[in-house]
Every structure is written in C-alpha cells, then in structure tokens.
Amino acid sequence: MNPVDLWNRAYLKKNAVPSFNFSGADVALTIARTVKRLGYYCLISTSERELNFQTPSLVVSIAKALQESGYPVFLNLDHGKSSEIIRRAIDLGFDCIHFDGSDLSLEENITRTKEIVEICRPRGISVEGEVGKIGGSSTLQDESGKTSELTKPEEAIRFAKETQVDILACSFGSAHGLSKEPEILDISILEEIRKHVDVPFVLHGGSGLPQTEIKKAISAGVVKINFNTELRMAWTEGIKEYLNQNSQDIVPVNILTHADLKVEKVVEEKVRMCINSE
Ligand code: 13P
Numbered sequence: 001m002n003p004v005d006l007w008n009r010a011y012l013k014k015n016a017v018p019s020f021n022f023s024g025a026d027v028a029l030t031i032a033r034t035v036k037r038l039g040y041y042c043l044i045s046t047s048e049r050e051l052n053f054q055t056p057s058l059v060v061s062i063a064k065a066l067q068e069s070g071y072p073v074f075l076n077l078d079h080g081k082s083s084e085i086i087r088r089a090i091d092l093g094f095d096c097i098h099f100d101g102s103d104l105s106l107e108e109n110i111t112r113t114k115e116i117v118e119i120c121r122p123r124g125i126s127v128e129g130e131v132g133k134i135g136g137s138s139t140l141q142d143e144s145g146k147t148s149e150l151t152k153p154e155e156a157i158r159f160a161k162e163t164q165v166d167i168l169a170c171s172f173g174s175a176h177g178l179s180k181e182p183e184i185l186d187i188s189i190l191e192e193i194r195k196h197v198d199v200p201f202v203l204h205g206g207s208g209l210p211q212t213e214i215k216k217a218i219s220a221g222v223v224k225i226n227f228n229t230e231l232r233m234a235w236t237e238g239i240k241e242y243l244n245q246n247s248q249d250i251v252p253v254n255i256l257t258h259a260d261l262k263v264e265k266v267v268e269e270k271v272r273m274c275i276n277s278e
Contacts, residue, residue: 003095007126007167010224014219015274016203016217016218016222017223017225018224019042019045019078020045020227021044021046021050021228021231022050023046023054026256026259029066030267032044032066034267035073035267040271043074043224045078045226045228046059046078047078048079048082060075074096076097077096077097079100080098080099081101081103083112086099086116090125095125097126098128099112099113099116099127099129100130109159110162113127114164117163117165128169128202128224129165129167130168131151131156131159131170132150132151132152132155132156132171134175135149135176136148138207140178140229141179148171150173150186150189151170151171151193153189156189157196160197168201168202170189172185172186174209177229178230179208182210185213190217190221194221200222200223201220202225203226206226206270208229218276225274227266234259234262235259235262235263236259238260238261238262239259243255
C-alpha cells in the first residue's frame with residue numbers, strides 16, 4: 001500500500017493509523033509483531049534524536065527488513081526540523097516525512113513545507129506539515145500543555161491550501177508526554193479548518209488520552225495518532241521490574257523480552273483505540 005493511501009483508507013473507515021516511536025530494534029519488532037497479530041498496520045517512527053542515536057541507515061534497514069518479512073509497517077520521520085535530516089530521510093527511502101516548521105514564521109513554514117512536498121510527491125512519500133505549537137516532550141511532564149500554542153484555524157487553512165500537504169498536525173489541546181492534568185481536545189479547531197479545506201489531521205501527544213477523546217478526534221478527521229511516552233514508560237518499567245526480580249541476570253535477551261512484553265500491551269491497547277469499534 002502507498003503511504004498516502006493510508007490516510008484515505010483511514011478516513012473512509014473512520015479509523016486512525018497509530019504511529020509508534022522506537023529507539024531500538026527490539027521495540028520496532030515488538031510493534032510490528034503486535035500490529036500484524038491484530039490484523040492492522042502502523043507507522044514506526046523516529047524523531048531526529050532517536051534516528052541519530054540508531055543511525056539513519058540502521059533505522060532504514062530495520063524498517064526494510066520488517067517490511068520484507070511481511071510486517072505491515074511504514075517508516076516515518078517524526079518532527080524532522082533540519083533540512084539535512086529531511087534530505088537524508090527522503091534519500092534513504094522513508095515512507096512518510098513529518099516536517100515540523102512550527103518554530104518558523106507562517107510564511108517561512110509554508111515555503112519550506114512546499115519545497116518538501118515538491119520533492120516528496122513524485123516519490124510517493126507522504127508529507128505531514130505542522131501549524132501551531134504542540135508543547136511538552138515525550139517524558140513525564142508536570143504541565144506539558146502550558147507550552148502549547150493552539151493552532152489558529154485561518155493559519156492552518158492557508159497553510160494546507162498553499163502547501164498541499166498530505167496530512168496536517170495541529171495543536172488542539174494535546175501535548176507530548178504524560179502530565180497529571182487531563183488533556184481535553186478542542187475539536188472546534190479542526191471543525192473550523194475542515195469547513196474550508198479537505199485535509200486529514202494528525203494528533204500528536206497520544207499518550208494519556210482516554211478513548212473518548214481519541215474517538216472525538218477521529219470523528220473530526222484525525223487519521224494518524226502519535227504515541228511515544230507510554231511505550232517508553234512500559235519499556236523502562238519492564239527493565240526495572242525484571243532487574244529488581246533477577247538482579248544477577250545479565251542476559252540482554254531475558255531482560256529485553258520482559259521489557260518488550262510490557263511494550264506489546266501498550267501497543268495493543270493503542271491499536272484498539274485507533275480502530276473504529278462501531
Ligand atoms: P506522546 O509522547 O505524548 O505519546 O506523543 C508522541 C508524539 O506525538 C510524537 O510526535
């Protein structure tokens with residue numbers, strides 16, 4: 001399947017495609033096995049940091065090996081900001097690119113995003129643009145939402161029309177990371193944008209959002225939902241738990257197997273949240 005077709009398919013079926021970040025091959029394989037077992041598909045994603053840690057060529061090799069072995073995964077660059085990393089990801093054959101120009105002026109964001117769309121479209125690579133600031137980071141946060149700047153619908157409408165991005169990340173109430181305060185989505189922002197332009201949306205900061213909010217987002221046209229923090233937590237807790245119970249064990253396969261089982265549970269829960277249950 002072409003990655004761009006993913007969005008139409010999800011939109012028509014009132015589903016969303018989950019995107020899961022990974023920092024190592026064991027987690028990528030766990031994600032791939034879980035979505036395959038559930039008969040679904042997903043994006044496996046790396047931020048610039050997760051990509052550079054593993055090295056871009058290794059990340060691509062992991063994704064290609066999974067795809068060639070029949071796992072339904074697409075490789076996504078998450079929050080790519082620098083031109084170098086975007087160029088590298090395109091050349092290496094990423095399926096989807098998220099260009100995060102949210103630190104730029106709207107004008108500059110439009111110009112840079114348009115250039116990326118022009119390069120990616122003929123190659124069948126999906127481009128995600130971003131308008132508004134989605135705060136926080138994929139860690140345990142105290143008040144992550146406070147650094148967000150909600151998307152102004154008029155800016156998003158102009159951005160989507162001029163750039164022709166495949167999907168659009170908006171800031172509408174979620175933030176990266178897990179905070180104690182509940183996150184409430186402001187769906188009216190998406191509804192206003194959709195009155196003027198037919199662009200599918202991306203929900204960042206999926207960790208911690210309850211099923212009710214996810215469902216509201218999907219009904220408003222969200223086709224991709226990003227999850228990272230809860231996978232990180234599960235993996236780390238798995239490592240700690242295993243070593244607490246088996247302090248003499250130094251065999252990575254034993255330790256990682258335990259951590260990956262915890263990740264599998266989170267992936268399964270999030271996939272089920274993204275599939276329309278009606
Ligand atoms: P969480 O870390 O809140 O799950 O968000 C992940 C994300 O949006 C990556 O872009």
